[in-house]
Amino acid sequence: MNVLLVQPPIRDFYRTSIRSEPIGLAYLAASLREDGHEVQILDCQTEQKRAVPVPSELSYLKDLYPFYDKSPFKLYTGFYHFGMWWEDIRKRIEDSKADVFGISSSFTPYHGEALGIARIVKEWDQRKIVVMGGAHVSCDPEGVLKSPDVDYVVLGEGEVRFSSLLDLIERKKSEDLEEIDGIGFHRDGALRIHPPREFIHDLDSLPHPARDLYDPGRYRIGKRYSTTIITSRGCPHHCAYCSAHLIMGRAFRARSPEAVIREMLECRTRLGTRLFDIEDDNFTFDRDRAKRLMRGIIEGFGEEKPELRAMNGISFASLDGELLQLMKQAGFRTVNLSFVSTFPSTIAGTLRPEGGIGFERILEETERSGLEAVVYAILGMPDQSIEEMVDTLIYLMGKRVLIGPSVYYPSPGTPLFQRCQERGILPPHSCQWRSAALPIQTEAFDRLDLSTLLRLARTINFLKGKMDETELEEGLTWKGLFQVLKNQRGKAKAEVKGGEEAKTKVEVGERNGRHWMELLRRMIEERSFFSLKREPNGECLILRERSSKRVLDCFLEKARQRPVLKSRTGLWALDK
Numbered sequence: 001m002n003v004l005l006v007q008p009p010i011r012d013f014y015r016t017s018i019r020s021e022p023i024g025l026a027y028l029a030a031s032l033r034e035d036g037h038e039v040q041i042l043d044c045q046t047e048q049k050r051a052v053p054v055p056s057e058l059s060y061l062k063d064l065y066p067f068y069d070k071s072p073f074k075l076y077t078g079f080y081h082f083g084m085w086w087e088d089i090r091k092r093i094e095d096s097k098a099d100v101f102g103i104s105s106s107f108t109p110y111h112g113e114a115l116g117i118a119r120i121v122k123e124w125d126q127r128k129i130v131v132m133g134g135a136h137v138s139c140d141p142e143g144v145l146k147s148p149d150v151d152y153v154v155l156g157e158g159e160v161r162f163s164s165l166l167d168l169i170e171r172k173k174s175e176d177l178e179e180i181d182g183i184g185f186h187r188d189g190a191l192r193i194h195p196p197r198e199f200i201h202d203l204d205s206l207p208h209p210a211r212d213l214y215d216p217g218r219y220r221i222g223k224r225y226s227t228t229i230i231t232s233r234g235c236p237h238h239c240a241y242c243s244a245h246l247i248m249g250r251a252f253r254a255r256s257p258e259a260v261i262r263e264m265l266e267c268r269t270r271l272g273t274r275l276f277d278i279e280d281d282n283f284t285f286d287r288d289r290a291k292r293l294m295r296g297i298i299e300g301f302g303e304e305k306p307e308l309r310a311m312n313g314i315s316f317a318s319l320d321g322e323l324l325q326l327m328k329q330a331g332f333r334t335v336n337l338s339f340v341s342t343f344p345s346t347i348a349g350t351l352r353p354e355g356g357i358g359f360e361r362i363l364e365e366t367e368r369s370g371l372e373a374v375v376y377a378i379l380g381m382p383d384q385s386i387e388e389m390v391d392t393l394i395y396l397m398g399k400r401v402l403i404g405p406s407v408y409y410p411s412p413g414t415p416l417f418q419r420c421q422e423r424g425i426l427p428p429h430s431c432q433w434r435s436a437a438l439p440i441q442t443e444a445f446d447r448l449d450l451s452t453l454l455r456l457a458r459t460i461n462f463l464k465g466k467m468d469e470t471e472l473e474e475g476l477t478w479k480g481l482f483q484v485l486k487n488q489r490g491k492a493k494a495e496v497k498g499g500e501e502a503k504t505k506v507e508v509g510e511r512n513g514r515h516w517m518e519l520l521r522r523m524i525e526e527r528s529f530f531s532l533k534r535e536p537n538g539e540c541l542i543l544r545e546r547s548s549k550r551v552l553d554c555f556l557e558k559a560r561q562r563p564v565l566k567s568r569t570g571l572w573a574l575d576k
Helices: 023-034 056-061 086-095 108-124 135-139 141-145 159-170 174-179 244-248 257-271 287-301 321-330 344-350 359-368 386-397 415-423 447-468 478-495 500-508 515-526 549-559
Strands: 002-007 010-012 038-043 049-051 080-082 100-104 129-133 152-154 183-187 190-194 224-229 275-278 307-309 334-340 372-379 402-407 530-534 540-544
Touching: 002 023, 010 108, 023 038, 023 100, 023 159, 038 086, 086 108, 100 108, 100 159, 108 129, 108 135, 129 135, 129 159, 135 141, 135 244, 141 152, 141 183, 141 190, 152 159, 159 174, 174 183, 174 190, 224 257, 257 287, 287 321, 321 359, 334 344, 334 359, 359 372, 372 386, 372 447, 386 402, 386 447, 386 549, 402 447, 447 515, 447 549, 478 515, 515 530, 515 540
Parallel strands: 002 038, 002 100, 100 129, 129 152, 224 275, 275 307, 334 372, 372 402
Antiparallel strands: 010 080, 049 080, 152 183, 183 190, 530 540
16 A cells, blocks of 8 residues: 655644654554555654744743743743644645555644644545554544544554554455454444554564655754664553553563664665664663673774764663763763652652662762763652752752753653542643643642743753853852852943943843853842843843742752752763
8 A cells, every 4th residue: 555654743842853753654664665565754843943822721831931031041932833834744645645644643742733634634535544653642542533534543563553454454354453453443433442462572573764765864963964773662660650661561672782783884874874862762671781782883883983872861770880881982972861859759659760779879980981961850740849859959950960850741541640630630631741831730839830940950050061161160059159140240340331221231241241140140139030131222131030939949048058060070072
């Protein structure tokens, strides 16, 4: 059959474009093509970006995200449609010769965009068949199949199931649909959902992703061609907030290191790829296997080693010093570590593994290996308190890491999602279930608290950056920082001659590019964040923004005598 696989555009406050490569569709396309089907990929997430109105369901965020803010502590600058516009998508669909449209719905808050693609297909030709798959479909297959524009859903891994489904459709053997696990369909006015029973055990048997069906040159970090690589599937952990097991199962299944390296070398030779993002759910679960893979990359690439990343995050529970050193030698510069919280009760409540040698030791080994670290803390989970979230930020402030603040978003099919439902704190509309929407409010914290915590994390990272650049001394406490800022302001005032207008410009920092100093001084002194607004005449205004005083009071009191450490280990430049 002739199949068009579609990655829809998305609408949000931001997009991580370097992680938008449709690798799942590329895997699916390769398997379908191997089974004799004609396949194309329509990746609608192009580099186009168009500002669109904030949806009414998210209107409560307008006061928390001042789009005009030009300060280094800003959060978001607008709400955008990322990718092809609907008219262009419609033309591409109508110009295609596809009989079947496979649409990816990978994230619940973006499911509306996936339904928009399905609607375009059916408005054009009701006889066309729409099949939907992806993470959201595996979490809520019944809800997806209720749409009149969706004919079938595929749950879990699609390489085998989708091909089997197409075979039955082509042979008009709809009665045999009952024999396929992991699909959903309509039968006699009812929805039939067959949960996945089997997962692909021999991952080496899968063909390499069909990267030739889209432009690999679009995926770059700087000037380096990059691609996503998947070396394993499945995660045995039971983290209460994670839905990965619904898509790939709990059984850890790995590709052989030799097969992974062959694919990487093929990408380097054929596509010029120099950077690989390992997108596994739990890349280091089998620590010995991860070490073998790193050694194989070191040997296979020799002096022309690639740059490696694992932006999906790495569980520190399965790391040790030897693996971190091998990762550095193989091409890692930065490790993205999942941390969550400093509170043992929160870790226990999320059912996360704690690891053998502890997080402090892993940070020491990371620094010893010459790797930089981005450490992710989760904010806004149902049972957290402001004090806990503040303490977590302060703890990471005192480590040589960048802070990755991740606002919790409820994912259907997970224990934490169910807990939110039972407590009546789940927002009513699924488009609100995204991090940027600050979805959860409890008696302990509200959205204003969360937005203030996000700004605090950005502020701490900014200070760490200034220490990396030696513009600020490492180890400066917040008390010491305030004194530095006051001294700098006094010097600036002393230089001013000519009235209040000139003084205002100096305070804003327009003369020396250091407006951040005035913004920070006011934040500490007045316990509120301030934004920087540029007027049409070129002047800059400092405006007070809505901030949580209880968050800032808690933070500044606790952090007053606590040092801020830079983000770089100091060893990062050894291999430059």
